[in-house]
Amino acid sequence: MTWLDLPADHPFGIHNLPYGVFSTHGTQRRVGVRVGDHVLDVAACAEQAGMESGAVWRAGSLNPFLAQGRAAWTAAREWLTEQLTNEAHRECVEAHLVPVAEVTMHLPIEVADYVDFYASEHHATNVGRMFRPDSEPLTPNWKHLPIGYHGRSGTVVVSGTDIVRPCGQRKPPTEPVPVFGPSARLDIEAELGFVIGGATTLGAPVALADAGEHLFGVVILNDWSARDLQAWEYVPLGPFLGKSFATSISPWVVTMDALGAARVPLPGQDPEPLPYLRGEPTADGASTASGLDISLEVEWNGTVVARPQFRDMYWSPAQMLAHMTVNGATLRDGDLFGSGTISGAEKDTRGSFLELSWSGAERVTLADGSQRTFLEDGDTVVLTAVAPGPDGSVIGLGECVGRVLPAR
Amino acid sequence: MTWLDLPADHPFGIHNLPYGVFSTHGTQRRVGVRVGDHVLDVAACAEQAGMESGAVWRAGSLNPFLAQGRAAWTAAREWLTEQLTNEAHRECVEAHLVPVAEVTMHLPIEVADYVDFYASEHHATNVGRMFRPDSEPLTPNWKHLPIGYHGRSGTVVVSGTDIVRPCGQRKPPTEPVPVFGPSARLDIEAELGFVIGGATTLGAPVALADAGEHLFGVVILNDWSARDLQAWEYVPLGPFLGKSFATSISPWVVTMDALGAARVPLPGQDPEPLPYLRGEPTADGASTASGLDISLEVEWNGTVVARPQFRDMYWSPAQMLAHMTVNGATLRDGDLFGSGTISGAEKDTRGSFLELSWSGAERVTLADGSQRTFLEDGDTVVLTAVAPGPDGSVIGLGECVGRVLPAR
Structure with a gap:
């Protein structure tokens, strides 16, 4: 051929x-x-x-x-x-x-706006259990809309960029007041990022069925997270400095056109979402709200510690895009949105160390015998991903790599 | 002269x-x-x-x-x-x-990243009372750090741009599930926006004392807000579609150099913030964490309904900038951060209709005798601001205007 x-x-x-x-x-x-x-x-x-x-x-x-x-x-x-x-x-x-x-x-794109979603039910449930142990793990809105928030476009970096451990405020439960210093709970989030083109005008939502006109392609995304900074700052307006120090993306943008054979039905949405988020059958028998069968691997200092599966995600990329614009917000060329951490039901499919270590309570053992909860200085994380292509071929997304440098 | x-x-x-x-x-x-x-x-x-x-x-x-x-x-x-x-x-x-x-x-700047803070104690207290009536109005972190979050840069528009009423999900307390439609609680937030230059490199925080190297100037900012969308979506990751449809800024960027005579001490910070947020005396007897004596007016269809005073803000612009970068996040030329709604202790200094109408419970009467809680289609809001200049002169910030168009 x-x-x-x-x-x-x-x-x-x-x-x-x-x-x-x-x-x-x-x-x-x-x-x-x-x-x-x-x-x-x-x-x-x-x-x-x-x-x-x-x-x-x-x-x-x-x-x-x-x-x-x-x-x-x-x-x-x-x-x-x-x-x-x-x-x-x-x-x-x-x-x-x-x-x-x-x-x-x-960096393959000049990032316009960067939004990060929270589209894995398993991840949101796990985080809810850890961050809000006295409440229902999923907030009442979670199954009605893909929750998302804006992140810092200016600190999206290409794979291979070193990550300096961030400093900031955290409040250990044992202390009466917050302390300042390097994050002690530096984490990753294994995600996919979606790259947007075909800019729109203000006030014109993109319908779910038209999402494909604007979804250009996919990268692997690591939403580095300082969990201690995040836990202290995020109520009531959401994550800020716990995330804004760096977000890494893989250098190759795999087009949606290359992922036709990777489309899969979503795991199932109950309750049925509002009409603007509801998938309809497409001409080729798929859905306007398809998931994607993309398999990730999380490698920590050379040891594969998790294999998150994007097919487990509750919300589809097209649903995220339709939701993001339903209020009339424009899309710009170079907009990027992350899926949120990809986690499945099984422990070895969890896409963050917060979940793999259950907030630091359990240790992750690496191939060299060392043990980890969160990231140590000098650690390297490699995220890789592949999808099925046509005729038994493989579509690789390459890798997204970052090494942790000590706080300055 | x-x-x-x-x-x-x-x-x-x-x-x-x-x-x-x-x-x-x-x-x-x-x-x-x-x-x-x-x-x-x-x-x-x-x-x-x-x-x-x-x-x-x-x-x-x-x-x-x-x-x-x-x-x-x-x-x-x-x-x-x-x-x-x-x-x-x-x-x-x-x-x-x-x-x-x-x-x-x-639009005077190509907006890089847009961050919105929440730096008025009175505003945060009022919103806390309305949104979270069963909790302390201020979250435990509020007096330790200037709370902020990223907004959508791509929908920052220049004064005079019409604002289309956004659609989205909201969940009326009387309904078991969310409904979709035009926002019924469209609001403003009277703020100042700070324009940044002198880009920094990743991993290099800007110290409070150096904030002036990067703070270029000030605009009037209206952070249009759909309160019903916001209330339903914002837990746990913060405001998203309730804000991202439009943010208006005035066309004239007044430089920090023009505002030397407007510097005033902050109202007072207790507890004393962590060292990286602590103001120090400057050579000319002011502080590295000065406030600004800028007076705003909120005009609703020609009636002045509030006179927010920026000197009432708890956190200073330099503190917001130092906090925003303390984790090593870069600044880019064209970054913009909003102060958050400017509200004082008196009712007539509140910078949002949410507060002026106490979440819709009280009506605001306009000069033509009509009454309002939130914005109606066709309404026009004009924000103006002035500051003292040297030798008894006046420094005008001009105006930030927007008219509400019906939902599409």
Whole structure:
């Protein structure tokens, strides 16, 4: 099917074609498409092929491409597939394939607004039990709307960026007043992030059925969390400094077009949501509110400590998008929303150390025999994810890596 | 003192010199400085004067100027003052003064991150009493840190933009489940917004004493709020759709340099905050954590219904900035933070209709005899603000206007 010499199960095969922003040896940042163990320099390839779209590919972020909207995204994917499968283009394309070992990857988007949802019932239930032990774990609104809040766009960083342990206020239960210092409960949240394009105008909600016009693609997202800062600050207006020090995303944006075979029904919503959040059958037999069968792995200093499954999420990405705009809020090119921590019913599918250690009460043992509750300085967390592609192929989302540096 | 023929108490006199972004008759957006009833076309004036800084003034937002940092802000103010006071420049400057009636004002900044604080003790107490009648009105953290949360940057709009009544979920106490529809409790929040420049790097907090290096100026801010959406959605992760449909700001950014005479001591903080939030005396006898003596007026369909006083705020703008970055979060050029609703002890100093109507229980009577609790379609709200300037002068912040359109 392609003249590229790739094993059928390569995570970056011909059915994937994720977009990122790369540079080589200090050259200008530009758009690349991952193919096997190479990055296609799209601008160079397009220009040699006589296309006039060079400026979009020479940009230092995907935002100009995101602005072009759904029809352009579809056309670009068709063009790329043609370039990589038709032997006639081989010579031209091969001239612009850069080995992945030679590139530096950058933040793929200029993040406009960043919203983080809370769409896993298991995660919300676990957190509710720990943070609010005297109440029902799920708040009364939880099954009626995908709860979300805005995060700090300016501290979204690309995978590989070191994470400095944040300082802040926390109030240990044994102390009468808060103390200041480095967070003692530094945690991760294993999530997926959804990248938006096709900006809208103020006052015009996006209907659930039209979410696909704006959902461009998916990244792996680590919503680093300082649980002690968060617990002290979050009532009544929500998380702030406990989250705003850093959010890491993987460099490759896997398009929704590459995830057609990964669509799955949601686990089930009861009560049925209000009409604007209700999925309807699509022409191809799926639903406008499909889930995604994406499997994550959480690696802590090299030991896989959890395998969160995105198919366990209660709310779908399209539902989150429809909810986010139902009040007329605009979408901008480069908006990003996180799913919230992905946790399932089983302990080994929990996507945060808060849950894996049950708020520090249980230890997680790593391969070297060391034990952990929360993150220690020098620890490295690697999140990876894969999804089923067409014809038994695999769609890889790559990895999202971060290492913890001591507080300054 | 100036060759301009301005009354000494003009709100846009020689001591003010606020920056905005304007256009005339469809021309390119560019930076303007308000002087009396004129707007100085800074780029044209600077270029005629032989300055090389034209590109910054020709930009469609203040962000490039914000990026230049404190020294450039001070130099620009000195240059402008010289242009407007030295008779030698009169002819050159007069050629580039545009009557304010001929300009269209635009959003002055490209908003990077938008944070909204909650820094009025009276407002937080009032809201706590209404939203959480069974608890202490102030949460235990309130006097230890300036509570804040991130809002939606993409829906910050310039004064004069119409506000479409948002739809969303709300749960009337009489209903067993939430209903969907237009907000029935649409409200304002009279605030000040602080504009930030001099971007920082990740992991480097800004100390309280250095806040002035990054605090560029002030706008009037109306944080439109759908109280019914907010009440249903905000537990546990904070306000989301109840706020994200629109936030209006005034077009003129009044610099901190123009507000030197408006600095006042805070009303008093007890308990004393942690060291990173503690004000210290400055060389000129003020404090690194000064308040600001800015008086607002809230006009509802032409009737002044409240006169909130910023000097009543518990936390200072510099404290909010220091807190926002203490975890290492970056500042970007164009970041904006709101103070939270400005409310005082007296009823007529409350900055929201939620408080003025005590959650709808009391009616507000307007000059035409009509009565209100929350906003009706067609209502117009005008927020204005003034501060004392040097030598008995007045520093005007202009106005922030919005009219409510029916839900779509």
